[in-house]
Amino acid sequence: MPNECIDALLQQGVFGELMKDKKDRWRKRKSIVEAKLKKAGLLDDDDDDDDDNSDIDDEVDNQEASNCAETSGSIRRPRLFVDGTLGGGGHSQALLEQLNPEDILIGCDQDSEAISTASARLSKYLGTSEYIVEKNEKLTCGWDEGRPMFIPVQSNFRNLVSILSRIRHPTSGKLLLGKRPTKQGSETEEELEFPNGVNGMLLDLGVSSHQINTGERGFAFMKDGPLDMRMDSNSTTAATSSLTAADICNEFDESTLISILRTYGDEPRAKRIASAIIESRPLHTTTDLVHAINSVTPTFARQKRAGLIATSARVFQALRIVVNEEDGALTEVLERVAPWALSRSGSHHSNAGNNGNNRSDGDGGILAVLSYHSMEDKMAKRVIRDGSVDLVGRRGRGGSLFERDLFGNIIQNDEIEEGSHVPFEPLGKPQKATEEEVAINSRARSATLRVGIRI
Numbered sequence: 262m263p264n265e266c267i268d269a270l271l272q273q274g275v276f277g278e279l280m281k282d283k284k285d286r287w288r289k290r291k292s293i294v295e296a297k298l299k300k301a302g303l304l305d306d307d308d309d310d311d312d313d314n315s316d317i318d319d320e321v322d323n324q325e326a327s328n329c330a331e332t333s334g335s336i337r338r339p340r341l342f343v344d345g346t347l348g349g350g351g352h353s354q355a356l357l358e359q360l361n362p363e364d365i366l367i368g369c370d371q372d373s374e375a376i377s378t379a380s381a382r383l384s385k386y387l388g389t390s391e392y393i394v395e396k397n398e399k400l401t402c403g404w405d406e407g408r409p410m411f412i413p414v415q416s417n418f419r420n421l422v423s424i425l426s427r428i429r430h431p432t433s434g435k436l437l438l439g440k441r442p443t444k445q446g447s448e449t450e451e452e453l454e455f456p457n458g459v460n461g462m463l464l465d466l467g468v469s470s471h472q473i474n475t476g477e478r479g480f481a482f483m484k485d486g487p488l489d490m491r492m493d494s495n496s497t498t499a500a501t502s503s504l505t506a507a508d509i510c511n512e513f514d515e516s517t518l519i520s521i522l523r524t525y526g527d528e529p530r531a532k533r534i535a536s537a538i539i540e541s542r543p544l545h546t547t548t549d550l551v552h553a554i555n556s557v558t559p560t561f562a563r564q565k566r567a568g569l570i571a572t573s574a575r576v577f578q579a580l581r582i583v584v585n586e587e588d589g590a591l592t593e594v595l596e597r598v599a600p601w602a603l604s605r606s607g608s609h610h611s612n613a614g615n616n617g618n619n620r621s622d623g624d625g626g627i628l629a630v631l632s633y634h635s636m637e638d639k640m641a642k643r644v645i646r647d648g649s650v651d652l653v654g655r656r657g658r659g660g661s662l663f664e665r666d667l668f669g670n671i672i673q674n675d676e677i678e679e680g681s682h683v684p685f686e687p688l689g690k691p692q693k694a695t696e697e698e699v700a701i702n703s704r705a706r707s708a709t710l711r712v713g714i715r716i
Contacts, residue, residue, distance in 0.1 A: 262631060262694050262710055263355050269629040269688070269712045270342060270461035271359060276712065279689045280624065283714070339363040340460040341437060343425070343602065345418040345594060346370065348469035350379030353411065356463075357386050360409035365437065365455075367428065371417045371493045375469060379413065386411035389431040392424070404431075417493075418464070419590040421598045430454050441601055458604035458715075461627040464594065466637050468492075468581060470704070476547075479506060480581060482573040485548045490581045506580040510544045525588070526579030527635060529567075533557040534576060550576070578634060591637060592651075595644040599628050600684035603715035625715035628685060631708055638691070638709045645713035648683035685713030 268274035298304035340360070344353045347368035357366055366386075370376050373395045380387055385403040388410035390396050395415065404410050410431070416424050428437045435454045468480050472492075476484030488507035509521070518535035522528040534554055538544065541553035554573050562568040582588060603626025630641040640650045689712055694705035 262692065262698060262705060262708055263352055265692055265710055266352055266463055266465070266629050266631060267355050267359060269710070270356060270463060270627050272624060272627065276627075276688060280714070283686075283688065337361050337363065339365065339455070341455045341458075342366045343421070343459050343462045344368045344465075345421065345462060345598075346465045346469075347379050347413065348375055348465065349471045350382045352463055352465060353379065354383060357383065357409050357411060362407055362409060364409040365412060365430075366409060367412045367414055367425070367437075369414045369416055369418050369421060369424070371415065372469075372472070373415060373493070374475075375471060376413050376415045378471060380411075383411045383413075388412055391431075392416075392428065417590055418598065419593040421594065422601055425459075425602060438602065459602045459626050460604060461629065462599055462603060463629045463631070464591075465631045466587075466591065467633040479547055480577065482547055482551050482570075482577050485546055488544060488546055488550060490577070490584045492585045504584055506550075506577075506584055507545060509580055509583060510538050510550060511542050515539055521583055522576060522579050524579070525582040525634075525636060526575035528572070528575045528579065530558060530572065534572070547577075582634075582636075588636065588640075591640055595630075595640060596649060599644075600715070602626070603628060606714065606716050627688070628713045628715065630711050630713075632711070633704075633707045633709075638711065641711045642691075645685045645687050645711060646683070648685070684715060686716050688712040688714045 265275075269276045272280050295304060342356060342360070342364070344356070344366060347353060347370035350368065353366055353368050360366065365388075368376075368379060368383075370379070376393055377395075377397045377400070380390065380393065380400055381397070384401055386408055387400070387402045388404040389402060389412055390400055392412065392414040393400075412428065412431070414421075414424055414428070425438050426436075426440050429435060430437060433454065435452055437454045438458065439451065439453045441458065472478050473481045474484075475481075476486035477489075478491075479486050479489035488505065488510065490506040491504075509518070513521070515535050518538060519531045522531035522534060528534065534557055537553045537557045538550070541549065541556070544550050544553065551569075551573055554576055555569050558569050558572045559567070560569045604624075606625030628645070630637075630645075632638040632641055643650050692710040694708045698705045
């Protein structure tokens with residue numbers, strides 16, 4: 262679903278229309294609230310208040326005028342985007358081809374092979390290799406002023422707060438984001454290249470095609486190789502994960518294996534497969550694991566997704582998630598990194614006096630999450646809707662965990678920490694891959710795209 266991801270990040274196509282409709286609803290909601298407050302005598306009619314209350318409308322109008330000006334080429338504000346899961350660089354290349362000169366894309370991946378391959382693929386946009394831990398000596402920086410810039414970063418996306426805060430522009434030397442201000446009126450120590458924040462962040466979860474197609478990495482059940490599954494297995498740094506899929510299969514007890522397969526693989530045969538793994542010990546290769554699965558799973562089955570291939574895919578997925586702590590990393594990037602990095606909307610209906618900290622003068626930053634597993638999709642859904650992965654409680658109107666005031670702000674109560682809020686608002690409904698996309702790439706079958714706007 263590369264086209265949908267790019268359209269979401271650039272707020273064009275279907276997502277551009279959704280954004281326009283959302284702005285209109287924000288304005289109408291604000292007008293209705295003001296009319297009710299005036300009728301109740303809670304809002305003065307003097308000119309000063311009218312001027313103050315028109316700020317949000319003016320911001321929306323100014324932004325729409327700015328968008329028109331940008332389209333005509335008279336005004337172009339540099340934009341900053343982050344591809345949190347660089348992989349082979351496919352999404353990054355598609356995005357760079359549509360960006361303007363002076364725009365910057367930061368691509369992040371912990372896999373040294375992925376960073377090297379993607380950087381070589383995008384060499385004509387490459388502005389610096391300073392943030393690649395294990396550099397390829399043959400890598401050349403081919404960026405010039407007529408192109409957008411690509412900056413690769415070798416890191417897990419859960420660490421992006423510390424990484425992004427120290428990245429500098431290769432030519433101007435300015436910090437791109439610095440230590441983002443979190444309190445109203447707070448100032449940064451030096452001038453920033455993008456003081457408002459990131460315009461869009463993409464998270465394409467799961468494992469890349471390059472990793473699946475490399476049997477030596479142990480991700481593919483259809484290729485023989487060591488039972489590894491570490492995303493950073495080729496890295497020589499101290500941060501390399503020590504736990505492998507072989508360790509889990511050979512050392513974890515049956516109850517833990519059952520829990521892993523059920524939680525991270527949605528595997529209905531979890532108990533039988535866990536028993537088969539224990540009986541087949543020791544397991545050293547992907548073929549060993551497939552044989553253990555096959556001992557309790559039919560090669561072909563009438564029931565949909567019950568045969569050996571589908572079952573093996575779920576088991577390998579569950580082990581990969583545990584080996585790389587993907588659930589914990591995803592929680593951190595959704596709850597902490599994305600809200601910190603993305604620019605906040607200046608046209609949202611919220612009361613600027615209460616919720617105006619660190620807002621941009623334009624649209625909010627876009628978070629696009631492409632997931633392939635129900636657990637990942639639920640995490641993205643909860644963060645965009647409720648602001649947290651783990652929040653549980655009594656739901657208010659519309660399914661939200663929070664009650665809101667007339668302006669749409671969160672009403673604080675004993676169960677909600679002071680200052681907490683929902684950082685995103687959903688932009689459209691979740692999207693699934695089309696039949697044409699699935700025919701071209703069968704791995705897109707389970708893909709779900711969720712998009713939120715920073716508010």
